[in-house]
Amino acid sequence: xxxxxxxxxxxxxxxxxxxxxxxxxxxxxxxxxxxxxxxxxxxxxxxxxxxxxxxxxxxxxxxxxxxxxxxxxxxxxxxxxxxxxxxxxxxxxxxxxxxxxxxxxxxxxxxxxxxxxxxxxxxxxxxxxxxxxxxxxxxxxxxxxxxxxxxxxxxxxxxxxxxxxxxxxxxxxxxxxxxxxxxxxxxxxxxxxxxxxxxxxxxxxxxxxxxxxxxxxxxxxxxxxxxxxxxxxxxxxxxxxxxxxxxxxxxxxxxxxxxxxxxxxxxxxxxxxxxxxxxxxxxxxxxxxxxxxxxxxxxxxxxxxxxxxxxxxxxxxxxxxxxxxxxxxxxxxxxxxxxxxxxxxxxxxxxxxxxxxxxxxxxxxxxxxxxxxxxxxxxxxxxxxxxxxxxxxxxxxxxxxxxxxxxxxxxxxxxxxxxxxxxxxxxxxxxxxxxxxxxxxxxxxxxxxxxxxxxxxxxxxxxxxxxxxxxxxxxxxxxxxxxxxxxxxxxxxxxxxxxxxxxxxxxxxxxxxxxxxxxxxxxxxxxxxxxxxxxxxxxxxxxxxxxxxxxxxxxxxxxxxxxxxxx
RNA sequence: CGGGGAGUGGCGCAGUUUGGUAGCGCACCUGCUUUGGGAGCAGGGGGUCGGGGGUUCAAGUCCCCCCUCCCCGACCA
Numbered sequence: 001x002x003x004x005x006x007x008x009x010x011x012x013x014x015x016x017x018x019x020x021x022x023x024x025x026x027x028x029x030x031x032x033x034x035x036x037x038x039x040x041x042x043x044x045x046x047x048x049x050x051x052x053x054x055x056x057x058x059x060x061x062x063x064x065x066x067x068x069x070x071x072x073x074x075x076x077x078x079x080x081x082x083x084x085x086x087x088x089x090x091x092x093x094x095x096x097x098x099x100x101x102x103x104x105x106x107x108x109x110x111x112x113x114x115x116x117x118x119x120x121x122x123x124x125x126x127x128x129x130x131x132x133x134x135x136x137x138x139x140x141x142x143x144x145x146x147x148x149x150x151x152x153x154x155x156x157x158x159x160x161x162x163x164x165x166x167x168x169x170x171x172x173x174x175x176x177x178x179x180x181x182x183x184x185x186x187x188x189x190x191x192x193x194x195x196x197x198x199x200x201x202x203x204x205x206x207x208x209x210x211x212x213x214x215x216x217x218x219x220x221x222x223x224x225x226x227x228x229x230x231x232x233x234x235x236x237x238x239x240x241x242x243x244x245x246x247x248x249x250x251x252x253x254x255x256x257x258x259x260x261x262x263x264x265x266x267x268x269x270x271x272x273x274x275x276x277x278x279x280x281x282x283x284x285x286x287x288x289x290x291x292x293x294x295x296x297x298x299x300x301x302x303x304x305x306x307x308x309x310x311x312x313x314x315x316x317x318x319x320x321x322x323x324x325x326x327x328x329x330x331x332x333x334x335x336x337x338x339x340x341x342x343x344x345x346x347x348x349x350x351x352x353x354x355x356x357x358x359x360x361x362x363x364x365x366x367x368x369x370x371x372x373x374x375x376x377x378x379x380x381x382x383x384x385x386x387x388x389x390x391x392x393x394x395x396x397x398x399x400x401x402x403x404x405x406x407x408x409x410x411x412x413x414x415x416x417x418x419x420x421x422x423x424x425x426x427x428x429x430x431x432x433x434x435x436x437x438x439x440x441x442x443x444x445x446x447x448x449x450x451x452x453x454x455x456x457x458x459x460x461x462x463x464x465x466x467x468x469x470x471x472x473x474x475x476x477x478x479x480x481x482x483x484x485x486x487x488x489x490x491x492x493x494x495x496x497x498x499x500x501x502x503x504x505x506x507x508x509x510x511x512x513x514x515x516x517x518x519x520x521x522x523x524x525x526x527x528x529x530x531x532x533x534x535x536x537x538x539x540x541x542x543x544x545x546x547x548x549x550x551x552x553x554x555x556x557x558x559x560x561x562x563x564x565x566x567x
Numbered sequence: 568c569g570g571g572g573a574g575u576g577g578c579g580c581a582g583u584u585u586g587g588u589a590g591c592g593c594a595c596c597u598g599c600u601u602u603g604g605g606a607g608c609a610g611g612g613g614g615u616c617g618g619g620g621g622u623u624c625a626a627g628u629c630c631c632c633c634c635u636c637c638c639c640g641a642c643c644a
């Protein structure tokens with residue numbers, strides 16, 4: 001492509017609303033342009049990168065046996081009512097009122113894919129099947145941010161597997177998981193597959209593909225010793241019950257703490273009365289209810305956050321009223337066994353011999369509460385949100401937290417969706433109706449250019465890996481306006497490379513050399529070929545590797561072969 | 568949704584305090600000169616100053632209402 005014909009205008013300054021480096025560079029270099037908050041156009045350069053990424057996904061998904069199709073972005077609202085997600089995902093759903101009724105702009109396509117392919121999957125003989133699409137999705141994000149990282153309209157590659165059994169689902173899952181590994185390898189991105197929390201989409205085993213990034217909105221815990229990696233929402237700490245010598249500890253004592261219900265308030269109130277108390281010495285006791293409505297209490301030190309296990313939900317005001325032994329803000333573990341409350345304690349609760357805790361009495365706390373003397377627990381385990389330095393659950397070495405962006409997510413859905421949709425069935429060998437065992441697999445395609453740009457840039461601009469670069473070679477001419485023979489040579493190199501299948505961006509503009517150099521660095525094509533009179537007079541051409549910064553001089557006769565060899 | 572900040576030409580900004588003909592840099596157009604790291608000179612085009620209402624002889628500037636955008640938090644297949 002000749003730059004004189006390319007719809008492109010680079011900018012020297014980034015728009016004031018661009019915070020992330022990737023956002024600034026992608027806008028300045030002319031890859032994307034904002035149309036509304038969280039809504040972006042892909043300009044020709046940006047689309048080429050996106051197309052490269054899509055092609056990688058197609059090749060690897062196809063190789064894994066998946067078939068591409070295209071589902072609608074507009075979904076009849078009824079299919080969302082059927083799974084209950086019209087209500088549970090109401091926060092992010094965007095709807096359209098049209099003549100035929102109300103439509104949901106699809107934020108994800110489990111309902112739509114089942115509605116579409118179930119007629120083709122009537123028999124166990126038709127299974128397994130995995131289909132995928134690359135589609136625009138819509139989510140009414142509360143706060144779009146960081147350019148392409150978090151948008152309201154975005155492009156996702158999403159695959160769905162259908163199997164006759166759990167074992168089959170796991171096989172499909174593994175093969176798609178391997179496809180994800182190959183895709184991220186080919187993009188050149190550093191990534192870590194982590195164990196994840198299944199969240200609202202439901203299902204059981206799932207992994208997130210995390211790209212470490214300064215603008216990521218997730219954190220995962222990683223053990224560099226043994227390789228354990230899990231999303232902060234799913235990560236567990238290791239530990240064991242610590243033997244504590246509690247023999248010399250004075251009897252539990254009650255203290256009035258009127259109005260002090262938070263950790264901070266209690267510590268400052270009792271501290272002001274001369275007691276030796278810190279956040280870490282005050283037991284935080286939080287009450288939840290399980291699926292049966294039974295109360296479950298979790299104990300963690302006051303300086304830690306509770307990681308709420310799946311299936312537990314916080315108590316409502318009504319729950320507090322019906323459990324009159326619980327005083328909101330003054331809860332403690334004492335006597336809970338007699339009330340039929342299951343008490344779960346984090347390992348760290350055994351690391352201190354005595355505790356401050358709620359007194360189970362309005363406006364009071366206790367000191368010197370001792371485990372197995374003053375209160376009992378039913379289970380000791382990992383119940384905190386892990387922090388830097390917590391022991392790894394596998395090997396006990398220190399975990400570290402890594403900020404990251406979620407680039408992909410794979411789920412074993414099991415029967416979570418098919419069980420809610422009457423027609424999500426097939427005839428089994430014995431003639432019975434069975435539900436599909438499903439998996440789903442998503443990659444945020446329009447987010448990837450931002451994730452890559454975050455990892456591949458320098459102070460001058462972008463530095464695309466070859467596999468995703470919009471062009472492989474950029475040719476720029478110096479002083480073309482007064483050197484026809486130079487232009488003729490550059491034209492011939494451009495034509496020759498193009499005819500041999502190399503994607504070439506040819507800066508044939510009649511502008512100052514500095515502008516061309518600066519734009520080439522900004523745009524970030526991996527090989528930059530400078531054709532000027534100075535070099536040409538000596539029979540050499542400068543070729544710069546944008547990734548390494550290395551410059552080499554290539555003899556004119558060898559130029560074409562040299563560039564072809566880079567591909 | 569809570570807190571903070573900002574809307575002036577395609578982009579970056581000044582002007583608002585103290586009301587008096589809307590400016591600068593980049594980009595764009597024309598001409599000449601220049602030409603290996605974001606050229607120079609001369610000329611030129613482009614702005615409902617986010618929108619509506621109000622005060623005033625006069626509003627980018629003061630008052631009221633609304634909208635949009637950004638940051639922090641909450642939320643997040």
